[in-house]
Amino acid sequence: MTKIDKTTEELILNAARKIFTTKGFAAARMDDIAKEAGINRALLHYYFRSKDKMFDIIFEEKFREFFMGVGLILGSDMPLFEKIPAIIEHELTTLAKHPDVPMFVIGEISQNPEKFLQRIQGVGVNPKSISHILDKQIQAEYKKGTIKKIDGPSLLINIMSLAIYPFIAKNLWQVVFEMDEHDYLKFIEKRKKELSAFIIDGIRA
Amino acid sequence: MTKIDKTTEELILNAARKIFTTKGFAAARMDDIAKEAGINRALLHYYFRSKDKMFDIIFEEKFREFFMGVGLILGSDMPLFEKIPAIIEHELTTLAKHPDVPMFVIGEISQNPEKFLQRIQGVGVNPKSISHILDKQIQAEYKKGTIKKIDGPSLLINIMSLAIYPFIAKNLWQVVFEMDEHDYLKFIEKRKKELSAFIIDGIRA
DNA sequence: ATAAAGTTTAACAATATTGTTAAATAATGT
DNA sequence: ACATTATTTAACAATATTGTTAAACTTTAT
Numbered sequence: 527m528t529k530i531d532k533t534t535e536e537l538i539l540n541a542a543r544k545i546f547t548t549k550g551f552a553a554a555r556m557d558d559i560a561k562e563a564g565i566n567r568a569l570l571h572y573y574f575r576s577k578d579k580m581f582d583i584i585f586e587e588k589f590r591e592f593f594m595g596v597g598l599i600l601g602s603d604m605p606l607f608e609k610i611p612a613i614i615e616h617e618l619t620t621l622a623k624h625p626d627v628p629m630f631v632i633g634e635i636s637q638n639p640e641k642f643l644q645r646i647q648g649v650g651v652n653p654k655s656i657s658h659i660l661d662k663q664i665q666a667e668y669k670k671g672t673i674k675k676i677d678g679p680s681l682l683i684n685i686m687s688l689a690i691y692p693f694i695a696k697n698l699w700q701v702v703f704e705m706d707e708h709d710y711l712k713f714i715e716k717r718k719k720e721l722s723a724f725i726i727d728g729i730r731a
Numbered sequence: 732m733t734k735i736d737k738t739t740e741e742l743i744l745n746a747a748r749k750i751f752t753t754k755g756f757a758a759a760r761m762d763d764i765a766k767e768a769g770i771n772r773a774l775l776h777y778y779f780r781s782k783d784k785m786f787d788i789i790f791e792e793k794f795r796e797f798f799m800g801v802g803l804i805l806g807s808d809m810p811l812f813e814k815i816p817a818i819i820e821h822e823l824t825t826l827a828k829h830p831d832v833p834m835f836v837i838g839e840i841s842q843n844p845e846k847f848l849q850r851i852q853g854v855g856v857n858p859k860s861i862s863h864i865l866d867k868q869i870q871a872e873y874k875k876g877t878i879k880k881i882d883g884p885s886l887l888i889n890i891m892s893l894a895i896y897p898f899i900a901k902n903l904w905q906v907v908f909e910m911d912e913h914d915y916l917k918f919i920e921k922r923k924k925e926l927s928a929f930i931i932d933g934i935r936a
Numbered sequence: 937a938t939a940a941a942g943t944t945t946a947a948c949a950a951t952a953t954t955g956t957t958a959a960a961t962a963a964t965g966t
Numbered sequence: 967a968c969a970t971t972a973t974t975t976a977a978c979a980a981t982a983t984t985g986t987t988a989a990a991c992t993t994t995a996t
Contacts, residue, residue, distance in 0.1 A: 534972080534973090549757075549842070550755070550757065550758075550838075551758075552754075552755065552757035552758035553755075553756075553757035553758075553842065555952090555953070555954095556953075556954065556955085557953080557954095565973075565974085566973080566974060566975075567954085567955085568955095568956085568957090568973085568974075568975080568976095569972085569973060569974080571954085571955060571956075572972085572973080575955090576954080576955075577953095577954070577955090629837075629838065629841060632834075632899060632900050632903055633755075633834065633838060635900075635902055635903050635906075636834060636900075636901075636902045636903070637754070637758065639902040639903070639905070639906055642902075642903065642906050643906050646906075646907075653906075653907040653908075654909075657907075657908070676925070679904075679908050679918065680918075680921070680922065680925060683896070683897055683904060684893060684929065686896070686900075687892045687893045687895075687896035687897065688889060688892045688893065690892075690896060690900075691888070691891070691892035691895060691896040691899070692888055692892065694837060694896070694899060695837050695840075695841075695891075695895075696841075697840055697841045697844040697847075698837055698840050698841070698844070698847065699884075699888060700844070701840075701844055701847050701848050701851075701858075702851075702858040702862075703858075703862070703884050704859075713884065713885075716885070717885065720881070720885060724889065724933040724934070725933065727932055727933045727934075727935070728929040728930065728932045728933035729929070729932075730932070739942080739943090760982090760983070760984095761983075761984065761985090762983080762984095770943080770944085771943080771944060771945075772984085772985085773943085773944075773945080773946095773985095773986085773987090774942085774943065774944080776984085776985060776986075777942085777943085780985090781984080781985075782983095782984070782985090
């Protein structure tokens with residue numbers, strides 16, 4: 527081999543991704559990652575120097591995944607009544623494939639809120655401008671008399687609550703409702719159809 | 732002193748409560764707890780043998796707090812249209828005082844879903860019977876034509892999403908919306924009034 | 937005043953975890 | 967074939983973390 531094998535690097539990153547996202551930084555062990563990748567600890571350091579460096583790569587990646595999609599939809603010029611279904615559809619689809627991402631990203635942000643601001647700007651998503659766009663759209667609809675009075679942050683956090691919480695508390699509700707993996711995904715699938723209607727009915731005048 | 736000083740025990744538990752609930756088990760250090768309590772590590776072990784034992788006490792306590800309140804309301808014979816505001820009011824009030832509890836409890840459950848089932852039964856809350864009561868109430872309202880078709884789990888998870896997520900992602904949204912502690916609590920206070928209406932409008936026929 | 941329990945200090949042991957290294961072996965490109 | 971890179975092994979160092987202990991000191995109850 528002339529260069530570091532790309533597939534091994536990916537193999538390790540896949541393992542790191544799995545361990546970090548399911549356990550979080552503090553509970554994750556380098557040995558967990560090595561075992562998951564089917565290799566030894568020495569090779570982890572051979573490829574990625576330290577735990578922190580590996581974590582940064584994975585976190586950066588998941589962070590982007592988590593914010594960019596919604597950010598683009600929210601910032602677009604799509605009408606409000608299309609944005610809501612678009613966000614729901616996007617979130618439930620991507621999170622169904624990566625259910626542990628929200629707990630991971632939000633959990634690590636909670637531990638280190640300071641580092642968060644710089645990072646979100648790096649994603650190309652400006653919370654303030656997005657918030658402003660949404661506010662204008664809500665204002666417009668309110669003046670048309672199509673929706674009740676509600677402010678941007680409230681609506682946004684309602685949408686995100688309904689989309690994200692079921693994944694954050696997935697293990698909890700699986701036990702409560704006695705659902706296995708497949709049942710829960712069907713449950714989520716059903717929500718895709720219901721949720722937009724629920725939200726829109728909740729704000730409609 | 733003739734017996735172990737009750738106030739010191741409480742002092743330590745208060746510290747443990749704070750450190751465990753903000754950092755989680757894996758990231759919490761016995762030394763963090765000692766410093767927080769203004770004492771030394773030796774005394775922690777003098778009072779509570781091990782980290783695991785201390786954690787069990789705190790987790791058990793927070794676990795109850797987290798489930799018992801909603802459990803009692805849900806299991807009561809209150810009409811559906813009163814239950815919803817009651818839950819919202821109860822959750823937002825208690826969580827405003829203990830914002831880190833949801834992330835703590837849900838996070839630790841996610842790491843150990845197996846242990847969860849036994850524990851929730853110990854609280855005296857039976858998920859199945861609660862779920863059944865709710866289902867019956869929804870059925871009844873649906874037949875009266877007051878609400879749209881929705882199943883128990885969906886409604887329940889909608890309510891809990893809207894109530895709990897804002898605390899789980901509190902640090903995140905504080906940064907996004909540039910709110911300090913006080914602003915965020917005002918924001919939550921406002922939601923108390925809005926949220927019940929939002930949910931009820933979302934399910935009303 | 938004395939005994940008992942609380943608390944601190946400081947040192948220590950035990951273990952867990954991360955990170956490093958050298959040597960041996962395997963695989964690969966040229 | 968050869969040099970280069972990849973990988974494993976195994977040992978090790980460095981540090982972090984938990985848990986234990988003995989001795990000294992402090993506070994409190996009686």
